[in-house]
Amino acid sequence: MTAPREPDAPFVTFDLDTSDREILHLAGHTIEELSDYLDAGCTPADPTIDASPECQIALRSLERLRTAQASLLSQDVARAADRDDSWVASILQNINVEAHAGRDIPFTHPASTARLIVTEGAVRGILRAAGDSLANIVVGRCRLDGDVSVPGDPITIRIDAAVGEGEDIPVSAAVLREAVYTALRTHTQLNVVAIEITIRDIYLRQPVGESTPSTTSESTPSTTSPSTTSPSTELPSAESPTKSSSDD
Amino acid sequence: MTDALPSADHLDQIVLAVPGVDVLYCAAPLATVISLARDALANRPAPSTSVLVTVQNDALRVKAKIGVVDGYAAAAVCRRVHDALEDHLSAMTRIPVAEIAVTVARIG
Numbered sequence: 001m002t003a004p005r006e007p008d009a010p011f012v013t014f015d016l017d018t019s020d021r022e023i024l025h026l027a028g029h030t031i032e033e034l035s036d037y038l039d040a041g042c043t044p045a046d047p048t049i050d051a052s053p054e055c056q057i058a059l060r061s062l063e064r065l066r067t068a069q070a071s072l073l074s075q076d077v078a079r080a081a082d083r084d085d086s087w088v089a090s091i092l093q094n095i096n097v098e099a100h101a102g103r104d105i106p107f108t109h110p111a112s113t114a115r116l117i118v119t120e121g122a123v124r125g126i127l128r129a130a131g132d133s134l135a136n137i138v139v140g141r142c143r144l145d146g147d148v149s150v151p152g153d154p155i156t157i158r159i160d161a162a163v164g165e166g167e168d169i170p171v172s173a174a175v176l177r178e179a180v181y182t183a184l185r186t187h188t189q190l191n192v193v194a195i196e197i198t199i200r201d202i203y204l205r206q207p208v209g210e211s212t213p214s215t216t217s218e219s220t221p222s223t224t225s226p227s228t229t230s231p232s233t234e235l236p237s238a239e240s241p242t243k244s245s246s247d248d
Numbered sequence: 249m250t251d252a253l254p255s256a257d258h259l260d261q262i263v264l265a266v267p268g269v270d271v272l273y274c275a276a277p278l279a280t281v282i283s284l285a286r287d288a289l290a291n292r293p294a295p296s297t298s299v300l301v302t303v304q305n306d307a308l309r310v311k312a313k314i315g316v317v318d319g320y321a322a323a324a325v326c327r328r329v330h331d332a333l334e335d336h337l338s339a340m341t342r343i344p345v346a347e348i349a350v351t352v353a354r355i356g
């Protein structure tokens with residue numbers, strides 16, 4: 001048995017566009033500062049963090065990511081040669097970008113005085129939470145494509161994720177899609193016409209009962225394709241998501 | 249019923265009493281928030297209310313920014329917050345209400 005590998009393998013490297021790169025802070029804090037705050041048990045309390053919904057969304061995502069890290073052996077079985085970021089850094093970038101309030105997504109109300117909205121950041125937060133709540137799935141990135149500010153406008157959800165080694169990718173994609181759709185139906189009035197899930201990477205799971213990874217690269221052949229896209233699942237109505245035939 | 253502005257303090261309590269609301273964020277514009285943070289750093293007392301009440305063209309505009317706890321539908325909670333504020337305002341003041349804006353800024 002060779003030495004255990006550290007969880008340093010590249011994960012999902014997303015190409016952030018320029019506008020994304022310009023977004024560096026959440027309520028004046030970097031994602032690193034929020035991570036430090038979490039390390040310190042959120043003490044002493046920082047009101048500029050505690051009173052910021054964006055920071056709270058990011059902190060919750062960071063907490064879930066740490067839980068996932070603890071249960072995953074981050075051996076990227078088919079990493080691309082040009083990926084030089086760590087997978088954690090990639091997800092941190094996305095958490096940072098996605099936690100921003102973003103666009104206003106309206107709720108309808110019969111009263112003329114009502115202006116009710118949920119922020120895009122809050123919705124991205126529930127999408128990430130829905131995915132992270134599933135065993136052996138780590139969400140990399142969430143996007144809402146379409147004009148979310150216009151009620152009824154067709155919206156496509158795009159999610160990048162990684163799954164644990166040995167998982168059935170089509171089944172995992174279907175489970176993730178169902179969880180995401182349920183969350184959207186519960187909390188928004190978005191007209192979701194498709195949920196496109198791309199499984200970018202596969203991770204080896206840490207053996208149960210072992211505090212350090214013991215699976216070696218030699219014992220685990222790198223045979224899995226690094227990126228499998230589950231094509232958009234067309235949702236014929238707002239009532240129920242359907243499974244993509246390509247998942248089965 | 250009066251012509252006085254409704255108490256923002258009381259409006260905070262009304263919003264926080266709506267089932268599903270677990271936190272009330274400051275609804276003031278960013279510049280005001282920065283000013284409040286500066287006050288906090290300088291140990292100056294800052295207003296403790298979060299619901300923002302303004303008057304424009306002799307009509308009230310109310311803003312609230314909330315977090316919704318797990319297990320509640322954000323849209324329903326948002327509507328209930330609006331309705332609670334509207335009920336209170338219509339009972340407490342003669343000033344017409346132009347807008348009640350409720351933003352769900354975090355879920356779960």
